[in-house]
């Protein structure tokens with residue numbers, strides 16, 4: 001049984017190839033790997049669709065196709081009705097051997113040009129980590145037919161058409177019911193468009209030893225579900241830090257309040273909100289445990305900054321004169337650890353400044369694009385690169401939000417969040433995350449662990465809250481599950 005480290009390690013396609021090659025050092029050559037991959041995929045098919053009798057296997061020109069040939073032969077030998085479509089060009093090496101073995105076992109291979117055969121389950125063995133451009137021609141047509149076909153698709157290693165490194169789909173891409181990864185997780189399976197294409201993910205480590213994984217540092221790691229340790233009995237609110245939220249320009253007091261309440265729900269000792277005078281009464285009425293302060297400019301803000309352990313800068317801040325003045329004060333004079341979100345990031349994009357203090361930036365793809373001076377599409381084409389570039393440029397921890405949120409450190413570490421759902425793409429969710437991360441920093445966590453734990457808590461809370469349906473999920477629905485999760489409690 002492979003240990004947890006291998007199951008949470010994420011590799012690039014190039015690193016996966018190196019793992020593949022290095023398996024030979026442990027007596028497992030590429031031919032064996034392909035046989036084991038085919039076996040594992042066939043076992044997954046039988047487990048997921050025990051009633052299936054007819055399968056349609058779509059093989060590509062490379063080793064992904066080779067895995068498909070092995071699966072097809074095993075299905076044939078198990079008495080299933082098997083149709084195989086493969087390109088006319090003869091496969092090479094291990095895939096050629098797998099193709100020959102299928103034919104020797106009585107299998108038939110039909111050209112891609114054939115219409116999709118009727119099947120209970122399809123197997124996508126067109127492209128894996130070797131995809132280097134958008135599928136075209138007959139391959140693209142087969143992918144579209146699979147997606148329109150109605151029957152479930154089991155994708156081998158990577159849904160064909162999805163880039164294994166970025167999770168971007170440059171063109172047509174299979175929407176699989178399930179994906180069986182081989183040897184190690186490819187990092188593109190957990191971010192970007194991957195969630196629309198992978199279906200249920202499972203990893204087949206092909207009985208490779210931990211020593212092989214230990215010899216290959218991964219590019220990134222999946223976040224694991226964590227909580228804060230129980231509190232010391234003698235603790236008091238001074239031990240749990242003071243968060244100052246700066247934001248809530250005219251009409252945007254709700255954003256500041258959401259960040260503030262999230263900070264309380266995750267355990268900050270005290271939460272002040274520096275905001276416009278008009279928001280003080282409504283915030284107190286809604287959540288009397290918060291301490292809203294009317295702040296009209298830098299002087300009034302100074303005292304609040306000095307009382308704070310951590311500053312959450314940006315929820316509803318706006319980019320007008322008021323917001324800009326407070327933003328400058330927090331950046332230049334406060335000398336406090338910072339969480340920058342929303343308009344604090346937009347102001348930074350407009351007026352780039354070095355961040356002197358420990359900081360966490362929490363951009364969504366649009367804010368990241370403004371900070372990088374590129375198009376949003378460029379950010380989404382390579383989210384790992386975008387997050388790493390921003391973290392290095394600002395010497396800060398960066399949380400690049402969106403499907404498969406990434407946390408990047410200035411030293412290049414990346415943690416990937418596999419929780420969360422489309423219901424969280426609603427107003428205020430980002431404000432809540434800002435408050436969560438600030439509260440964890442106020443309780444003594446450095447930016448990197450605070451951002452990793454905060455992103456995981458926030459996304460898991462979003463999944464628990466979405467149990468009643470993703471539509472209509474409100475940011476404030478996360479407060480109760482957040483409180484349960486940060487304490488390590490189950491949330492019914």
Ligand SMILES: NC(=O)C1=CN([C@@H]2O[C@H](COP(=O)(O)OP(=O)(O)OC[C@H]3O[C@@H](n4cnc5c(N)ncnc54)[C@H](O)[C@@H]3O)[C@@H](O)[C@H]2O)[C@H](O)CC1
Nearest residue numbers: 020034062063064127128129130131132133134135157183
């Ligand atoms: N350690 C592992 O991950 C294992 C990998 N195996 C399987 O091998 C594939 C990777 O095989 P490879 O031959 O390198 O590439 P693909 O089969 O993914 O692609 C084939 C070939 O297709 C060409 N190509 C790429 N994109 C396009 C395109 N859009 N249109 C046309 N042609 C394209 C390109 O030349 C590729 O080389 C891996 O995913 C696993 O399934 C082992 O069998 C098990 C261990």
Ligand SMILES: [K+]
Nearest residue numbers: 124127158160
């Ligand atoms: K595939």
